[in-house]
Amino acid sequence: MVKSNDLPRPTDAELEILTVLWSRGPATVREVHSTISRRRPAHYTTVLKLMQIMTDKGLVKRDEKQRAHIYSASRPREWTQRQLAGDLLERAFAGSASSLLVGALAARKASAAELAELRKLVGEYEEEKR
């Protein structure tokens, strides 16, 4: 098996396919293609070709037991995220980018102490649910 360190960094198009596989779980080329084409026009053959290349690179695994081959990501998504976040330049601008973002959570991660307090605050709810 190829070591994770040796895996090449996925291209933008490959990352999209990986995202689909992470989101939907193992899928056929047809399923991946239909998800991608909901967002942008894409040729089935292009997706197929890309996924074959990714198989050769070791980015995805192919299960050939069934008639329609089923593909799955060979690495968890955290792996790619870590790889991208490790980029120094990316990190430098992430701080700047985060101030532009609006969303349900702050751009900065909560500290361990805060997380503990949060867990305590919502703990009752979790218990009730159980």
Add this chain to the structure above:
Amino acid sequence: MTLDHWLAAPLAHALGRALAHFLWQGALLAAALRAALFLGAGRSSRWRHQAATACLLLLPLVFGITLALSLGAGPSSVVLPPVAPRMVFNPVIAQGVPAAPVDRLAWLAPLWMGGVILFYVFRLAGWARVDRMRRLGVCAAPAEWQQRLRELAGAVGVSQPVELLESCLACVPQVIGYWRPVILMPLGALAGLSAEQVEAILIHELAHIRRADYLVSVAQSLIEGLFFFHPAAWWISAVVRAEREFACDDVVVALRPDARAYAAALTTLEQSRWPAAYAAAAANGGNLVRRIRRLLGEPAPARVPSARASALAGALVLVAAVAAALVVWPPARSFAQHTPPAESSADKQEPAQKTESARRSLAELEDLLAGKQKDIQDAEQAAAKAQELLQRNAAELDRALKNASGHPHDFAQADELLRKADAALKELEQQAGASQQLVQQQERALQQADKQLQELDALFANGKLDEALRQRQMAQADMALRQARAAIGDRTLKEIEKQLQQAEREFDRAAKYWGQGNESLRAQAEPPETPRPQALAESGSAFQKWLNEDVAYIITLDERRVFLALRTDEERDQFIERFWARRDPTPDTAENEFKEEHYRRIAYANEHFASSLPGWRTDRGRIYIVYGPPDEIDDHRGESVPRQAWLYRHIEGLGVGVAVEFTDPGRTGDFRMTAAPASHGSSWQVMAGASDAAEFVAQSLRAKGFPVTTCPVRADRPSLTQVLVGPFPDEASLAKAKAALEAAGYHPVRTQ
């Protein structure tokens, strides 16, 4: 453009002042917002968010108004009061004049600009990264969630279509874009939370879209970049961010009353954030704890002034204090470091210098008046003499008649005498008439001079502001030139270049002020003899052309004066005839070789030396017309700086082996003389400065009868013109000229 130059610009001054003022203005606005939030503690988050946003938008507004006001006030409100007016601008006497003061605050402008640019570069890169997140590592969310989002959008009141994407790069749910908004959900969030929880999160994001928070966020980061130096701006911005989230939470709770489920969703999302490398730096993860407490209705913990809050308050106080110091503290004078200490008393000398200069000008005019009066006395004496002569002649005639009556044979003699007397009488009458005319003429000049003296008096009494300002600019220019001269002595070439550039700049400024200076002032400052050919103007341009073009270079001062005083065209015609006759080397022949040669030279000059100026007005034309064709021409017109040297073996009054050099650094065809046509050391430099100031001084010196030349100080710096008096053939006449110049209030410097 050098930094020094830029710092002297009005914008730098205005920016510096506006930035200094902003220190306290920002602190004040932040304090006002704090007070408003305190008073409106019970109000909705929407209201608090709007208050904070308004406060944030006020920052650039207040700064802009301050900047506009500072620009309007101009640098003169900062610059020092003007120094004494001086009629002579000689570097040697420029001691005691301070250099242009540079506002210390102006230094803030480049520092601030550098910071803003740095911030904006980072923001732009961040924005590019955010924009990339719309496309990179995303896939469309499952169809059922897209459908659910459309329903929720209708409930929240979002009209534009919203795209729901799952992203492997986003670590938290976020909204990107305003016109085509995208909601990015981290991978796994849709599956990892319950349906109600996802809906709550989606409502929160839709609320952001509805409230155009992405636009606000962009504006916010622009303002933060602009006022990066001010803690108040950051604090206000943080308040906007916090209140924004509270307001969106309120929308969620209004639509989905199960606040606990929502709070749990937020906590789960926070917990499941992927461990980004840069998260380690975060000591305080924002206000999520506050938000959860608020959602769950938990009371906020008793407010203890945290270290952060006191640090912020301290920073604000410090900033306000610095602002006060910068604004109240008088601007430094930059000359303190590079001018001799003796000049520190310059300000005290200013009034004295001013008075001294005014007194000198008045004294000059009074001298002129005294001269006129003497002329009149002379004329009156001449008239009296003529009268006496007339009477004596009459007595002689009488006697002759008596003789004739006694001795009839003497009749022929008497007749002869009578004729002679008659002729003498006529001549004397003519002479008397001329004297009378001269007296009238002188009286007119006297009246005119008197009037000008009064005007000048009034002017000095009024102490006109613009005149004073102009004088100050001149003084500064002088100072710069003096420094340049000092530098030539022992400093490096580089420094000299710098000083000269500064001098040039100052002279340009001075020249500008000269141009602006009121015309009346100029006219008043001119000596009374300055040609004012009104009568001449009425009689047509032919005579004016003759005076100012044809013979401009060869007519003597006295001849010019007489010509200007003539009143009829016949007189002028006669004068011109006599003018040429006097110069005719062979008066017996009909041809006037001098006149013919002179007009030939003019024609030659016009044909060969014309550039942007007509040929006769160029430097080469002038030299050619006055001194004739050179004996030898050393021609280097093909070189990178075209130049030409004219060699004269002998020039009457100048000496042997005179060389005149012309260069054309701009390659415009207009060759300029690089030095006066004289051997070095035989002239006096009276001033060096802007060309129109130099012409003005040269004109007034010419009017006093000095031999004056103007030429550039250095060939490659045509804007620095020097006025030279001379050349003089020997030391005795040099010394005499120096004494005369000093008596007239100038401070001549021997040319090197």
